[in-house]
Amino acid sequence: MSACRGCGCPIDWIRTTAGRNMPVDPEPVFVVEGGGNDRFVTDEGEAITGRVARPEEESPALTVAFVPHWKNCPNAAEFRRRR
Numbered sequence: 012m013s014a015c016r017g018c019g020c021p022i023d024w025i026r027t028t029a030g031r032n033m034p035v036d037p038e039p040v041f042v043v044e045g046g047g048n049d050r051f052v053t054d055e056g057e058a059i060t061g062r063v064a065r066p067e068e069e070s071p072a073l074t075v076a077f078v079p080h081w082k083n084c085p086n087a088a089e090f091r092r093r094r
């Protein structure tokens with residue numbers, strides 16, 4: 012685990028199927044695929060689109076994925092510039 016250069020939060024890096032390293036928040040979430048337009052990445056680096064499941068929707072049948080860090084980073088613009 013490493014730290015975001017923009018906000019200092021802990022992040023993980025996932026290598027996507029496109030061959031790029033993507034910073035993600037370390038806590039995985041349950042994703043309802045096709046339920047929205049948010050982007051996520053699985054631990055195998057596959058990009059998926061959907062939305063975070065509500066707590067009452069969470070189930071092992073759902074896809075577990077990671078939220079790209081720049082979605083939540085308060086300093087995403089600075090973070091991107093520094094990369």
Ligand SMILES: [Zn+2]
Binds near residue numbers: 016017080083085
């Ligand atoms: Zn950050």
